[in-house]
Amino acid sequence: MIDPHLVSLHYQLETQATIKFDDPPPLDGNQTEFAYRLESGRLTVMMKQHCATEEAARNIVEPFLRSWELDFAIRRNSRAITFLFEKSEIIDLAPLPPDGSVRCIAGTAHLTLTAYAPTVVAGFKDYPEPPTNFKASSDVENMWFRYARFLEDREPLLSMAYACLTVIEGSTGLKGNQGARDGAARMYAVDRQVLKHLGELVSTKGGPAEARKFDAGATLQELTNAERGWVAAAVRLLIRRKGEYDANPGSTLTQLTMGDIQ
Numbered sequence: 001m002i003d004p005h006l007v008s009l010h011y012q013l014e015t016q017a018t019i020k021f022d023d024p025p026p027l028d029g030n031q032t033e034f035a036y037r038l039e040s041g042r043l044t045v046m047m048k049q050h051c052a053t054e055e056a057a058r059n060i061v062e063p064f065l066r067s068w069e070l071d072f073a074i075r076r077n078s079r080a081i082t083f084l085f086e087k088s089e090i091i092d093l094a095p096l097p098p099d100g101s102v103r104c105i106a107g108t109a110h111l112t113l114t115a116y117a118p119t120v121v122a123g124f125k126d127y128p129e130p131p132t133n134f135k136a137s138s139d140v141e142n143m144w145f146r147y148a149r150f151l152e153d154r155e156p157l158l159s160m161a162y163a164c165l166t167v168i169e170g171s172t173g174l175k176g177n178q179g180a181r182d183g184a185a186r187m188y189a190v191d192r193q194v195l196k197h198l199g200e201l202v203s204t205k206g207g208p209a210e211a212r213k214f215d216a217g218a219t220l221q222e223l224t225n226a227e228r229g230w231v232a233a234a235v236r237l238l239i240r241r242k243g244e245y246d247a248n249p250g251s252t253l254t255q256l257t258m259g260d261i262q
Helices: 054-076 138-151 157-170 180-188 192-204 225-247
Strands: 004-015 019-021 027-030 034-039 042-047 081-092 104-106 122-124
Touching: 004 019, 004 054, 042 054, 054 081, 054 138, 054 225, 138 157, 138 225, 157 180, 157 192, 157 225, 180 192, 180 225, 192 225
Parallel strands: 019 122
Antiparallel strands: 004 042, 004 081, 027 034, 034 042, 081 104
């Protein structure tokens, strides 16, 4: 191929067993570098920006797809949708050969399907819209990874919550004794009481099997059901707020308070 140009990328929408889309209408959208159409469980991405290789195009498109997946995951409290790459279409922009034949080369196809056990299914009449102010940055991916491990019973609630809290506070560039919590409250427009209460719970509560600390400040008291629910909800709130901030660090964010945690 003399002058390759990637025309489109194709993905399959995989859904978790807990959700089902009931014949939703097509969903179309535009980004600066590409346009897309989600229809019948297939996502077609048409490139506006010239890309000579599949890798270059996927590097542009897939951060957007990951943000789409994680935005819906936070709302559903599970990674309910995943875009699985299937194939790409690449053409040759070089002049046609003398015989007039058109050169069109399909890129490599990669597809893995996962089977899930039957469970209760929630139906949706429309596909979820991609977020306009949320970015699945590396920090957001790391926080969600830890949260997902907790959902799968592969990590205790308190260690997961502590890790996510340190991502938020550590991203200020300050240490705890340098005012990291105050800095995080200002940076992410989160009421300091939210961070303080979360920090107290992850540092002082939890029975012997879950407690993160066994120092003099540890109570070794099991979390109540209400406290467990509050910690999980607070972490989800912080993951979303990190994604909102990373999407546009210069934007003004609405203040999050204790009342926002349900």
